[in-house]
Amino acid sequence: MGPRGASLWRGSLDTLGGMDPGRLGAQIRALSGTAIGGDPSARHELSELLGRHNPIDLARTLPDLEQEEITLCFDLVETETQGVVLTEAAPKEQALLMLHVGDHGSEVIATMDPDDAADVLESVEPSDAEALLRDLDTEDAREIRELREYGPDTAGGLMTPEVLTIPSGARPVDIFEVVRGSPDAETINALFVCDADVLRGVVSIRDVIVAQPDEPVSQWMTSEVIRVAPEVDQEEVIRMMETYHLGVLPVVDRTGRLLGVVTADDALTALEDEADEDVLAMAGAGQSLPTERGVLERVRARMPYLLFTLFGCVGAGWIIRSLAEGFGAGGMIEKTAQLLPLVAGLAGNVGMQSAAVMLRGFATGEIPRSRVRRVIAEEILVAFANGVICGLISGLMALVIMTDPEPERFWAVAVSVALAASAAGTIGAVLPSACQRVNIDPALAAGPVITTLNDILGFTIYICIVFGVFELAT
Numbered sequence: 174m175g176p177r178g179a180s181l182w183r184g185s186l187d188t189l190g191g192m193d194p195g196r197l198g199a200q201i202r203a204l205s206g207t208a209i210g211g212d213p214s215a216r217h218e219l220s221e222l223l224g225r226h227n228p229i230d231l232a233r234t235l236p237d238l239e240q241e242e243i244t245l246c247f248d249l250v251e252t253e254t255q256g257v258v259l260t261e262a263a264p265k266e267q268a269l270l271m272l273h274v275g276d277h278g279s280e281v282i283a284t285m286d287p288d289d290a291a292d293v294l295e296s297v298e299p300s301d302a303e304a305l306l307r308d309l310d311t312e313d314a315r316e317i318r319e320l321r322e323y324g325p326d327t328a329g330g331l332m333t334p335e336v337l338t339i340p341s342g343a344r345p346v347d348i349f350e351v352v353r354g355s356p357d358a359e360t361i362n363a364l365f366v367c368d369a370d371v372l373r374g375v376v377s378i379r380d381v382i383v384a385q386p387d388e389p390v391s392q393w394m395t396s397e398v399i400r401v402a403p404e405v406d407q408e409e410v411i412r413m414m415e416t417y418h419l420g421v422l423p424v425v426d427r428t429g430r431l432l433g434v435v436t437a438d439d440a441l442t443a444l445e446d447e448a449d450e451d452v453l454a455m456a457g458a459g460q461s462l463p464t465e466r467g468v469l470e471r472v473r474a475r476m477p478y479l480l481f482t483l484f485g486c487v488g489a490g491w492i493i494r495s496l497a498e499g500f501g502a503g504g505m506i507e508k509t510a511q512l513l514p515l516v517a518g519l520a521g522n523v524g525m526q527s528a529a530v531m532l533r534g535f536a537t538g539e540i541p542r543s544r545v546r547r548v549i550a551e552e553i554l555v556a557f558a559n560g561v562i563c564g565l566i567s568g569l570m571a572l573v574i575m576t577d578p579e580p581e582r583f584w585a586v587a588v589s590v591a592l593a594a595s596a597a598g599t600i601g602a603v604l605p606s607a608c609q610r611v612n613i614d615p616a617l618a619a620g621p622v623i624t625t626l627n628d629i630l631g632f633t634i635y636i637c638i639v640f641g642v643f644e645l646a647t
Contacts, residue, residue, distance in 0.1 A: 197230055198237035205242045220249040228254045232261035244273045256284035259293050267296040279308035286359065287313065288333040288439065291320035328410045329403030331443055332424045332433035335359045338367040341374070341391040345384050352378075360436055363421045366394050372423060372431045374398060400425045403432055407443040412538040414440050447536065478621040485625030489632050512571055512586055513632060519563050519590055520597040520631035524623045527552040527601030532615055535605065545609075549602045556598020557591070564590035589638035593631040600626055 200222055208215040223231060223246060231250070235243050235258075247255060247270055259270055259281060271278055271293070282290045282305055294302040294317070302321075306314040316334045323329025337358045339348050343366075352361050364381070366374040374394035384393055400423045401410060414422050414437065422435045530552060534540030540548050568587030601623055605615035 195237060197226060198234045201234065201238060201242060201246060205238075205245055209241055209245055216249065219246070223250050223254075228257035229261050232258045232266075235262055235266040240269060243269060247273065252280055253284045255281045256289075260285055260289040264296055267293055271297045271301075276308075279305045282306075282317075283309055283313065286333055286335060287316040287320055288331070288433075290317050291330075292325070294321065295325065323403055326407045326443075327403060328401045328405045328407065328422075328424050328435055329432070331407055331410060331435045331439045332403070333359050333436065333439070334433040336365060336423075336431065336434045337361060338365050338370075338431065339376075339390060341366050341368050341394075342389045344389055345381050345386055348376075348381050348390065359434065360421055363434075365398075365423060365431055365434075366390055367431055370431060371429045372398060372400065372425055375423070398423060401435075402426070408447060408536065410435055411440050411444050411447070416538065482621045482625050485629060489625075489629045492629060492633055492636075511574075512567070513635065515567055515570075515586075516590055516593050516631045516635045517628045519560075519567070520593040520627045521624050523556050523559060523594045524597035524601035524627040527556060527598045528605055528623050531602055531605040535609055535615055545606050549599075549606060552602040553595065553599050556601075557595040560591040560594025560598075563594060564588065585639040589635040592638065593627075593634045596630050596634060597623075597627040600630070 201219065204215050204219040204222065208219050228250070231246060231254075235246075238246070243266060247258060250258065255270075255274075259267055262270065274281060282293065285293065290313075294305065297305075306317060309317070320330065320332070320334070335358060337351060337355055337360075339351055343351070348364065352358070352364075355361075361378055364376050364378065365372060366376065374391070374396040375398045376390060376394045380393060384390075399413065399417055399419065401413060403424050403426065410422060413419070414435070420437050422440075424432045424435060426432055531540065531548070534548065564587040567590045568583040568585075571582050571586040604623060604626075608615045
């Protein structure tokens with residue numbers, strides 16, 4: 174969530190149509206040269222420029238600036254604004270700014286919500302993070318330390334411990350006093366009823382308004398509360414909040430003690446992170462945003478996928494040669510080689526379509542474990558039907574484009590495309606499911622892996638079918 178008391182509604186007229194980071198970056202660069210040189214008027218003008226914009230806009234602009242410009246802008250804004258910028262900045266800029274602020278970092282951390290502070294401290298060395306925590310208020314430091322014990326991709330890593338709680342005997346007037354006395358609360362839309370920190374129920378602010386003045390909350394609260402353990406993966410947290418339309422999701426330990434809540438904006442951020450990881454993994458480009466890493470890091474992240482494709486294609490070539498030599502069908506393969514890209518292309522697309530359906534289903538919860546087999550069977554059937562249709566069209570095209578069309582070529586192409594598409598659909602549906610079952614990210618099975626496997630299988634099927642058809646014809 175946003176830093177405490179931060180004026181996140183602040184913005185200039187530029188933000189009415191959506192702020193363009195490039196435009197703000199150009200304005201900063203126009204002033205930063207002389208400001209870095211010590212010109213007081215330029216520093217004042219730059220400070221006023223930054224004050225007119227929302228801190229989030231500045232955070233989005235940082236990747237477009239040089240290091241000196243980033244640190245200058247950071248120094249020219251107030252401590253509270255620095256907390257917003259650090260919270261919203263990319264990891265690369267977070268690390269730079271945390272190194273820049275030094276001992277002043279504890280003052281900036283103190284302006285943040287505990288969950289945001291825990292995330293920001295991931296950008297510094299553990300010893301430096303602990304040194305910053307020692308300078309904080311004891312209670313704040315304790316909350317941040319507890320959050321850092323949970324994995325960043327779990328409910329515990331997403332939650333904030335700052336949650337309004339009320340005792341089961343509280344009346345509406347008592348509840349309003351609690352709300353008034355907690356101006357920095359993460360949310361007041363849902364108020365959790367606790368006795369000795371154990372979650373008993375939940376009420377909305379609307380429930381409080383319409384309740385009878387003398388009735389204790391225990392008489393009108395919702396006692397069956399949807400909750401989650403801190404170790405649960407963030408994908409499951411997102412799925413629960415989406416399924417049950419929750420604005421906040423309480424996190425409890427095994428004894429039922431309320432640890433914190435996951436809010437809708439934190440869930441949305443986690444959803445964006447999951448989507449980024451899946452898209453990049455499918456493309457074989459790693460699992461973190463490439464623009465936040467250096468060139469060498471991007472090369473290292475992508476090379477394993479490229480090497481898999483490289484050796485896979487070499488293997489496909491070896492299979493083609495070995496089958497041709499084994500069948501004594503070199504001349505036949507030469508006559509039909511122009512259709513190999515067609516088989517590989519169609520099989521690859523069919524496989525990726527099936528994989529995309531499975532990945533989306535797993536990500537959204539649309540495909541629970543009980544439905545996996547049925548969905549796989551349906552995808553195989555769809556792939557076969559599409560394969561038959563594309564196979565018939567491909568066979569007709571083969572008769573048209575070849576200089577010496579023969580009926581055998583029609584059947585060779587039609588049957589091989591239909592079987593290759595069916596096999597590709599099977600791989601595209603089964604492989605992500607198998608990865609899901611053994612707790613491997615299914616997105617890793619898509620992209621280069623499925624494409625390469627489909628190429629090898631498609632070429633093998635095509636050559637075997639072509640040989641078989643021509644053998645029967647002769």
